[in-house]
């Protein structure tokens with residue numbers, strides 16, 4: 001049985017696509033068969049972050065409408081052969097997706113893949129609903145900031161009431177908190193909610209803390225998910241997320257501000 | 270007066286903007302969760318009444334009937350009735 005994982009948030013621009021790309025690639029690097037689905041119909045971006053934008057021929061909506069087979073639409077990652085990407089359409093209307101036709105696509109993918117990662121659009125409308133409906137697990141991507149935390153809580157409400165698991169009275173979706181764009185320095189200065197603050201409010205298990213990092217922009221510029229930048233703080237933090245998803249206990253890193261030593265202060269490190 | 274600054278700054282930490290943010294979030298999130306989970310008191314009676322009316326006309330078993338009050342996104346409430354009609358009960 002494939003694990004269906006939705007990367008969701010409510011609020012836009014918090015790092016869902018960045019995280020989907022890093023997590024999908026990270027799991028594939030561990031030898032798992034992974035498919036990444038872009039649910040952001042009309043605003044596809046996952047292809048760009050994955051660096052496969054020029055290889056998009058058919059998309060999710062083409063598959064739904066029977067204009068292409070899944071195999072025609074899936075793009076095999078050039079770096080890791082066990083990873084595929086199903087791009088969103090760029091122009092078609094959002095109403096193309098419904099529970100029934102999405103369910104069919106997921107079922108077919110489930111025959112081949114171990115992990116189905118769904119990159120959700122922002123908001124709490126139909127698009128976000130479709131992305132989370134079939135999920136077994138949810139990675140609730142949150143920035144340490146008031147509106148993002150509040151929206152994450154609303155998404156938690158939807159996971160608990162509007163998902164397939166909720167409607168059928170099955171075991172609830174397993175929820176994970178992924179705190180992104182975290183600045184330990186600002187937390188220490190009292191300007192930013194801390195990991196503990198956000199955990200206190202949302203009360204779901206912490207999967208990872210990704211620091212605010214220049215490596216993320218570099219990675220998206222290059223179309224190389226940041227987890228490939230193994231020297232970077234964000235890359236390492238996403239690697240820890242992978243290990244935790246696979247059941248390991250890994251200590252949290254990058255939670256305290258780096259103390260600048262005399263040398264880096266002198267040489268402006 | 271670096272030393273004095275240091276102590277003053279320590280004291281300021283008690284009312285940082287982050288702690289204000291946390292406090293506000295705790296209140297609003299608790300409030301919104303409460304609204305999400307609240308089923309109005311009249312719902313059980315309403316269910317009984319609707320079923321009684323339906324049963325004047327058609328046979329409805331408890332299993333083929335469901336009622337649900339859904340809070341869509343904060344301010345919009347939707348009352349959803351699901352009644353399964355079997356062939357022989359379709360209105361003619």
Ligand SMILES: Nc1ncnc2c1ncn2[C@@H]1O[C@H](COP(=O)(O)OP(=O)(O)OP(=O)(O)O)[C@@H](O)[C@H]1O
Nearest residue numbers: 012013014015016017018122181210211212213216
């Ligand atoms: N850890 C990070 N450090 C610095 N910048 C980041 C980090 N994570 C994400 N970003 C930046 O934040 C922006 C939004 O990221 P991303 O597109 O992943 O968010 P999203 O939640 O998918 O957005 P949308 O809701 O529009 O789909 C991007 O410019 C990205 O480079």
Ligand SMILES: [Mg+2]
Nearest residue numbers: 016017040045
């Ligand atoms: Mg996105």
